[in-house]
Amino acid sequence: MPSQKSSPDLINRSPKQKRGRERVAVLTEAAAKVFLERGYEAATMTEIAAEAKSSIGSLYQFFPTKMLLAEALHLERLRQLNAALVDLRGKVDGKRAAEIGDAIFARLGAFLEEHREFPVLAARRDIPKERKVQSRAELRGNITALLRKAVPSIGDDVDLLAALVLELLRIIVTAAHDSDIGGDPRVVAELRGMLHKRLEEATT
Secondary structure (H helix, E strand, C coil), X not given: CCCCCXXXXXXXXXXXXXXXXXXXXXXHHHHHHHHHHHCCCCCCHHHHHHHCCCCXXXXXXXXXXXXXXXXXXXXXXXXXXXXXXXXXXXXXXXXXXXXXXXXXXXXXXXXXXXXXXXXXXXXXXXXXXXXXXXXXXXXXXXXXXXXXXXXXXXXXHHHHHHHHHHHHHHHHHHHHCCCCCCCCHHHHHHHHHHHHHHHHHHCC
16 A cells, blocks of 8 residues: 555555455556546546446445545555655666756656656645645655765755755646646756756756
């Protein structure tokens, strides 16, 4: 289960048996497809149940509301994103801060390509505030751990720069959900260049 908590109801309904967990996986993946195609606000539980080839009653058994379903999917995606950042730690030993920044951006790009519904989930207005704070703290902690591996060290600037990296990643996710600029690679290239330059400055 993800480390972040969204609500007691969501935690209490998490299935304990393998069959139940597999069913939840089918339902959340169906939700991912419907959220991507229809948007979060327009998507309906009926559409999600149909996509999962499930009865609406079965869907409501695990997720009484669309918000709880979106939260479960969002938490799973955040778990996968954090796992991807943790996986980077063994690959950036001895690298410069700017190279580590590039690696973080590349990993986020691969994540968003694989999970294209993530920006839709991140743009929801009903994300529990406490969980949102916890999620940002976990991401920031993993980014900080990566930047601490930089050679030469960026010293006392590491916390500030980790916050900057997190904010840039948030902008990329937000931009991906913007119909006017979503998918424009120039946006990511500009932000990546800005971060690269700033991290280079931090080590000179």
